[in-house]
Amino acid sequence: MPAPDLPHHAVVDLLGLMAFGELLAFERMVADARLAPDLRRRATLGEMAAAEIGNYRRLADRLGALGVLPDDAMAPYVEPLQAYHDSTEPKDWAEAVTKAYVGDAITDDFLREIAGALAEPDRRLVLDVLHDSTYAEFAAAEIRGAIAADPRVAGRLSMWARRLMGEALSQAGRVAADRSALTALIAQGERVDVQGLFRRLTAAHTARMTAAGLNN
């Protein structure tokens, strides 16, 4: 149920958050690729990252079409997203692919939930920038491979995934406190139960952890 009466600045807030999220995820994944055990895997994480900068361009172009400078729309998110990445710097390849896997999936779940609140063409745009599942499969296979090589890795990566989720929610809380229009968009007036949203996101995260051989 699209809500074409959504305030313009709520949509701008959302697109600005997504655009900067893509830009920073791109840069961090490319930097994390240095942890890869070989050039093939290093290049694959680079390609996974490059998909994000393509999405950044689409979001920035849409912001431009809405009469907003992308830099202005992104500015409020620089600090919280930077803080998320600074506090979750992977120490090895298994942590790097786990971060990409968890981060991409939570982002996608969140965007699928929120898309219904948007009018076209923004609804379509938000659904279009969801991640290609090939990369999730690559990341999950790498995680399972690391656990197969050393079963003790499962505990460490499970803890790491919980930390990623915790840091992401903590920064999301900061953003929500600062950006009331965005929070209202997420809550879609009275139509969505925000606690239910977080419960669904967490449940999907748990299912994904299990699929990759991790526990929550």
Add this chain to the structure above:
Amino acid sequence: MPAPDLPHHAVVDLLGLMAFGELLAFERMVADARLAPDLRRRATLGEMAAAEIGNYRRLADRLGALGVLPDDAMAPYVEPLQAYHDSTEPKDWAEAVTKAYVGDAITDDFLREIAGALAEPDRRLVLDVLHDSTYAEFAAAEIRGAIAADPRVAGRLSMWARRLMGEALSQAGRVAADRSALTALIAQGERVDVQGLFRRLTAAHTARMTAAGLNN
């Protein structure tokens, strides 16, 4: 004049060099983007970089089709290309865009010269991975803008561009000494005068420097 009798390992050497060159240029440009004065420019350098990883994929796929593991074909170039980038780490945004501008253009000139020695489909592939001129125009405009803001920058960037050219030629010399099949490919038997090739590359470099407001 394609030369279908070229030794297989010379082509593999060339594609391996190009593939690792693209992968490393991608990673370094993304890292250099942190020097950008705003998010718009930071994202543009990221997009410029992302074009390289797309080319990497095409080259790696072609190596696979030739029955070679891309990692094996790239291995001999890891050290010299890493050394080039380590010795030419930009200190500010103007140096970063100058490096991208100079590096992309010299690579393209070199590939245009060498493509004639290849049989299809490699000839077409090498010509296809040449850089999009939009990015060269962006970089040249950034350089001219930096000089307009402070004319003294011209001298510093001109010296920087000479250093980039010098370091590139020095590493090219190391590669040439180690990889005789590749050197023979570049020389195309008796058909190309290698000194003439370097003279043409240097002349084109000088013309580009002038176009961006630098002197050689």
